[in-house]
Amino acid sequence: MNRRVVLVLCLLVGASALGAAEGPELKAGVFSPARVAPDFTLPASTGRAVTLSQYRGKVVLLSFGYTSCTEVCPITLAVLAQARRQLGPAGADLQVVYVTVDPEHDTAEQMRRYLAHFDPTFVGATGTPAQLAAVRKDYGISATRLPVPGGYAYAHSSYVYLIDRAGKLSALMPFGHAAEDYVHDVALLLKK
Amino acid sequence: MTARRWPWAAAIGAALVVTAAALAAFAPLASRSREQAFEIPKGTWARRMAGAKVEILPAEIRLTLGVRDILLLINHDDVPQTFGPVLMMPGQSFRLPFAVASTYTFACTAHLSGQMTIVVDAEPLPGWARLSWRVRALARSGRWA
Secondary structure, three states: OHHHHHHHHHHHHHHHHHHHHHOOOOOOEEEEEEEEOOOOEEEEOOOOEEEHHHHOOOEEEEEEEOOOOOOOHHHHHHHHHHHHHHHHHHHHHEEEEEEEOOOOOOOHHHHHHHHHOOOOOOEEEOOOHHHHHHHHHHHOOOEEEEEEOOEEEEEEOOOEEEEOOOOEEEEEEOOOOOHHHHHHHHHHHHHO | OOOOOHHHHHHHHHHHHHHHHHHHHHOOOOOOOOEEEEEEOOOHHHHHHOOOOOOOOOOEEEEEOOOEOEEEEEEOOOOOEEEOOEEEOOOOEEEEEOOOOEEEEEEOOOOOOOEEEEEEEOOOOOOHHHHHHHHHHHHHHOOOO
16 A cells, blocks of 8 residues: 555656646747757848847847838737837847848848837848748748739738747747737746 | 326426536536647658649638647658648647637648638637537537537
């Protein structure tokens, strides 16, 4: 009888340890196993080139869009800016990188001006159509140019990739999540 | 059965139906897993390249908050696949929890139509909502939930 009690206790302790090891879940969709985020180097809103891997050690939120976007990008960037503010001092270990799908209009300077409305630490990346198409392919991003009255628009992937400190593409947050969800997930990734 | 026993039989039958409906309407929802899994089998890309029409996912996936609200996608194929909203490498899985009832539309190369729709229903509350949800789930899957 005593042996049985000990066995049950051992199983309970083991199960608890496993549960603790798994830890709390992310609000975002999680990749398993996480792969290394494809690296790229592109002209940036900082006036210099940006290389994704230069942010190893930080959590990176990688988003794709264009500065004339009226439906998705302003909301996403406002939410990311709010999340970074809510993180407080930990926000210094968060880097938002926003890659344009519209290089015709989005120069490095245009991206700097646009992103400054949300958070001056956000980095915008642009490049040639071929450079940007290669990055989109690596990340499975779709971007289709559509004619609209008075110009054009892009239908583009609206989610945000979460890249951990080790440069692994850990998770993907679909459009529509609140800043609190980003804060939750970034805080967890920063602890890893 | 004699004519005198008919009213009793009818009453007992009605009581059973009412009890079953009450159970369906108020019993807690039970689910072994909250994951709804879909897999791209090995060789899918090769079969498509050979001209076969391969449809892996239903055009519409229905999830229910609190019951089955986690979409699990697994790529067993030898090539990367854009599966729902994500690019997945061979052998990789993607686990996406949903917290808001809504209809989500994603581009998806795993669908011949190129599009995948995920309808996330609100958690069915006890009462009529839970009863009708159970009836629909039973009709869809043939299983009690």
